Amino acid sequence: MSFDRKIKIAPSILSADFANFGAEIRAIEAEGADWVHVDVMDGHFVPNLTFGPMAVKAFRPHVKTVMDVHLMIAPVDPYIDAYADAGADVLTAHVEAGPHIHRTLQAIRGAGMKAGAALNPGTPAEAVAHLLDLTDLICVMTVNPGFGGQKFIDMTAKIARLRQMIGDRPVHIEIDGGVDPKTAPLVARAGADVLVAGSAVFRGGSVDKPEVYGQNIREIRAAAEGVWA
Ligand SMILES: O=C(CO)[C@H](O)[C@H](O)COP(=O)(O)O
Numbered sequence: 001m002s003f004d005r006k007i008k009i010a011p012s013i014l015s016a017d018f019a020n021f022g023a024e025i026r027a028i029e030a031e032g033a034d035w036v037h038v039d040v041m042d043g044h045f046v047p048n049l050t051f052g053p054m055a056v057k058a059f060r061p062h063v064k065t066v067m068d069v070h071l072m073i074a075p076v077d078p079y080i081d082a083y084a085d086a087g088a089d090v091l092t093a094h095v096e097a098g099p100h101i102h103r104t105l106q107a108i109r110g111a112g113m114k115a116g117a118a119l120n121p122g123t124p125a126e127a128v129a130h131l132l133d134l135t136d137l138i139c140v141m142t143v144n145p146g147f148g149g150q151k152f153i154d155m156t157a158k159i160a161r162l163r164q165m166i167g168d169r170p171v172h173i174e175i176d177g178g179v180d181p182k183t184a185p186l187v188a189r190a191g192a193d194v195l196v197a198g199s200a201v202f203r204g205g206s207v208d209k210p211e212v213y214g215q216n217i218r219e220i221r222a223a224a225e226g227v228w229a
């Protein structure tokens with residue numbers, strides 16, 4: 001997994017057909033997804049439950065790009081090895097999930113994965129100021145985590161501040177929540193390069209109509225890249 005700052009679209013399979021994950025993953029990748037975003041929720045850190053490491057391991061053979069696992073769980077540390085074994089490429093933990101995010105990021109890298117740190121909407125950019133050399137990705141939540149299909153919360157000032165803090169370090173800024181062709185240009189202009197989108201990618205499509213996924217991905221990408229045109 002090499003570093004670049006081109007716009008990457010990461011569909012969240014939270015909006016996929018839960019009875020058909022393998023085919024859904026293959027469809028979004030065939031239709032242009034750059035990464036596959038996998039939302040792990042524990043019914044404790046967030047008020048919703050999805051799946052755990054056994055399911056993530058079952059997704060792995062279907063993912064040919066980058067498997068980007070977003071942990072919305074607390075605690076994190078007891079499960080890091082299980083997600084490494086499941087084949088996560090990027091493992092992101094929330095800074096709010098416990099008192100020792102520094103240790104968590106070290107452990108994620110130590111287990112051979114790229115380490116991400118996620119920030120809830122109420123958490124300032126400064127929460128990662130002393131973590132930037134331990135982090136490969138900062139995930140800026142633009143919804144309160146737990147559910148797909150929520151309304152975008154404007155975090156552009158936080159994104160711009162993070163881009164300034166990161167300087168020339170090889171750290172991605174990922175945006176998660178409410179990304180669509182209207183909001184993508186706002187976050188791209190502020191400095192984001194990885195755009196997670198669940199409902200805006202899967203809306204109107206299915207494994208039998210995958211071209212809709214392709215159209216949705218192209219619209220988000222064009223809107224984000226249009227910022228630089
Ligand atoms: O982490 C998440 C929610 O906690 C999801 O990745 C996110 O909500 C994507 O869904 P949508 O694009 O529909 O907002």
Ligand SMILES: [Fe+2]
Binds near residue numbers: 012037038039070176
């Ligand atoms: Fe997510």
